[in-house]
Amino acid sequence: MLNFSGIPAELQAPAQRYWDQFELALAQQNLPPVRDLLPAAIDAGSFSRQLTRAFVASEFIAKTSAQRPAYLLELVQSGRLFEAQTDTQLEAFAAVVNSCNTDAELDACLRRERQKAMIRIIWRDLNRLASMQEVTAELSRFADKSIAAAAEFHYRALEKIYGTPIGRESGVAQPFMVLGMGKLGAGELNISSDIDLIFTFPEGGETNHASRAISNQEFFIKLGQRLIKSLDTVTADGFVFRVDMRLRPHGQSGALALSFAGMEDYYQTQGREWERYAMIKARTVAMAGGVQQAEARQLLGKLLQPFTYRQYIDFSAIESLREMKGLIARQVQRKGMNLDVKLGEGGIREVEFVVQVFQLIRGGRDARLRKRKVPVLLPFLEQENYLPPGAGSALLEAYIFLRNTEHAIQGYQDKQTQSLPVDPVGQLRLAWVMGFASWDDFFAELSRYRQRVNSEFKAVIAAPDEEDSVDQQALAFWVGLWEGSLQGEDAIHALTERHIEGPAALLKNLADLREGRAVLSMQASGRTRLDAFIPRLLQVIVHEAFGPKLPITIAETFARVVPLIEAVARRSAYLVLLVENPTAVQQLVKLCAASPLIADQIAQYPALLDELLTPESLYAPPDKDLLRDELRRDVLRLNWDDLEGHMEALRYFRSAHALRVAASEVAGALPLMKVSDYLTYIAEVVLEHVLQLSWEHLVERHGRPRRADGSVDNAPDFVIVGYGKLGGIELGHGSDLDLVFIHNADSNLSTDGERAIDNTTFYTRLGQRIIHVLNTYTPSGKLYEVDMRLRPSGNSGLLVSSLVAFEKYQANEAWTWEHQALVRARVVAGDAALAEQFEQVRQRILSRARDLTKLRADVSDMRRKMREQLGSEAKGKNSAANAAKTPALFNLKQDAGGIVDIEFMVQYAALAWAHQAPEIIRYTDNIRILGSLEAAGLLDAESVAHLIAAYKAYRSTGHRLALQRQEAVLEGDHHFLSERQQVTALWHRLLDEV
Known part of the structure; x- marks a missing residue:
């Protein structure tokens, strides 16, 4: 039945040997030939090619089939070997498990079903009958169902001995909950992956047995122990899944099962950064017993979310991930694991890190980043400009190639390894499975993918490149100035040599900040971050001053940034954001120099620093639909x-x-x-x-x-x-x-x-x-x-x-x-x-017709009262003693010829003439109403043009003054003379005929 056409000769002998053993087993057990059981829809030639590929590429399939031929026959006859896993099949599996009466029956049943499931999944993977995403999803769903079925079995068994665990507060039966971490949590389990689990339950309390009551925690620890034994123990039938519990609170020294209160206390007081990284993928994969399971699942999610995702933009996560990657890299080097497709340079872990760094930094603010699957998130990161154009799709292509390689390695003997083979036959087999004629061709393609991954990884997560020697020398100068090793006359002389205006003011600002309460009370880690940031800030300010030119002095610019620094002194993750993103510092300097209003906004709400990371969106506000x-x-x-x-x-x-x-x-x-x-x-x-x-x-x-x-x-x-x-x-x-x-x-x-x-x-x-x-x-x-x-x-x-x-x-x-x-x-x-x-x-x-004489009188009277109360003349009267010293003022809004005069004329015209020209009140903005008045022939084009020009000029100046935190009042009587005269002349024409 095997068809070795096109298969390298070196790979044929082992497959043929297992096939011979398989056929012998069929004869000995009086089982029919596999070809006789093929479903009508499956072509014999196609099946032969699939069978040969499976026996050549997977010793696990070949060996298991030879030892237990009934498994393969059952999968072929039912057609399950050739189709995707269905919910119906998973429920049937759960029903078989549920029918078990003893632990031994349960363990044997789980292992039999696992063997058949792995034959089917590896077969479909090797023959490319399923995509990488489908393979990992099916494995994860099978693991979920295995855990849930076994947990439910043991929950019922323990209930008979100790009673039902009852919550101390709620008084209701408590469920046993299993959190899947890592690839299981993400729904991306690989061919021979272990499963990282955490056991938890909502409330403490006791079981309700009359004579053998135990605490809820003891009940669930016993349940966890039994579950691990059913899944992890190697018997004559093999194992189901290797179980790793080291990610639970307190690690191996911690309780095997912990209540929600214990979980919350641990993560709030002792949770470490790497645990945040792990918790990104956490998912409730199984629940057993109890009531209110949906509520418990939701409550657990709410409990873990604040630990995992910060509400602010958290660039400190990059430091933690760098440290973690550094530990892994050193381990790889010590163990000679550079050919490991998961942990080696440019491997699967680096792709995962690229995704997870954005999740940790921004997931608290953007819920869309909380999805767990890497293939789902990579296109999203590119689409939302977190990754540059092309990077997301390139990383996804590399990730699929690397994961397929990992599956080909693991599927050979069902072993948990990601190391590339070193023997020639193993290398040839892997290259052939991956579709290459030779190991050299495969390795060249693998290296290309790994180089691209490593390049993108460094761009996102690796430490910033060292500045060139010139920048380093400049930075060293600002470090000395900030730390105080350069001070006094020497500092002033050095600043003057660098053509910096107001050196004394800058030195005073630096000293005030350095000796202020906000900085002196900083923790050591925060102070380290501040010491890294201030010299870089000064360097950028100077560059902007002598490059694009700042509108104010270097000392004034620095002074505008100081309130922000003081505001984030206790939240130094923002300093990390700025140290990590020179572009953000550049935008911060430009905007603070341009507008004290913007500087105040950012200081009051430092979370806005996130907006400085992407100048493309910073200077391109979205329209209403996008908003x-x-x-x-x-x-x-x-x-x-x-x-x-x-x-x-x-x-x-x-x-x-x-x-x-x-x-x-x-x-x-x-x-x-x-x-x-x-x-x-x-x-x-x-x-x-x-x-x-x-x-x-x-x-x-x-x-x-x-x-x-x-x-x-x-x-x-x-x-x-x-x-x-x-x-x-x-x-x-x-x-x-x-x-x-x-x-x-x-x-x-x-x-x-x-x-x-x-x-x-x-x-x-x-x-x-x-x-x-x-x-x-x-x-x-x-x-x-x-x-x-x-x-x-x-x-x-x-x-x-x-x-x-x-x-x-x-x-x-x-x-x-x-x-x-x-x-x-x-x-x-x-x-x-x-x-x-x-x-x-x-x-x-x-549109009602009005008495124009009364209308003019009402509008004029109201305008006069406003001018008397709010105009610059009113202010002058209030300071009559200083009137001789007070310069002439022009209040853009309230003085004669200003904004309100134009607005009142527009309103008067609308009320006076809307009954004869309804189109003039269609719009509510002054510019379009003026245009409508001209179109209706109610105001001449020249007057309308003058009013629109004046109105725009006044408002533009008002906006500019607002950005400078200045009142809309100009000193001197020379501002907007012609505009004021034109507006006043039209006012007299329209409204002074009283």
């Missing part, structure tokens, strides 16, 4: 009831994207109008999410508001209306949000929950909840300052109005200034149908 997608990803890991988690995620999201906009503005990458657009998009996306978050909270407590037709609101019948800068799509840095809340529910009905409340109360509480989420201070600050004074009746009015009540107020009670505000009002979040209805109300109110 929605990003926020959705950020909160993917959070349940709706995790209010604190959502609030923190929202605050980071807002701060990070506001930083991108500010960075783009100072870099000149975004024009004024786009800056406001992007800041408005951020606010809108945040408000959409806050509305949904608040809705979910209220629905959970009170149910959904009912409607008159008997249905309920499946989404909020509610809108958030933005006024002012938000409504006008003109948000600036640090702008507050002018909001009005409107609902459309039937006030006579109530919600459908157990704690029902009337619909009006429900939507009022929804509004309160929204304000709470936006306004509450958290460790990350406030999301937005909210102003609700523009709602009907202002602060004395209802927080949330019905649409009917809103229209009634606007039609009968609203002041002219409230109608002016309505010109810039638009729905920014909420129900689309209600948003359309609101817009119709807005159009009706604004």
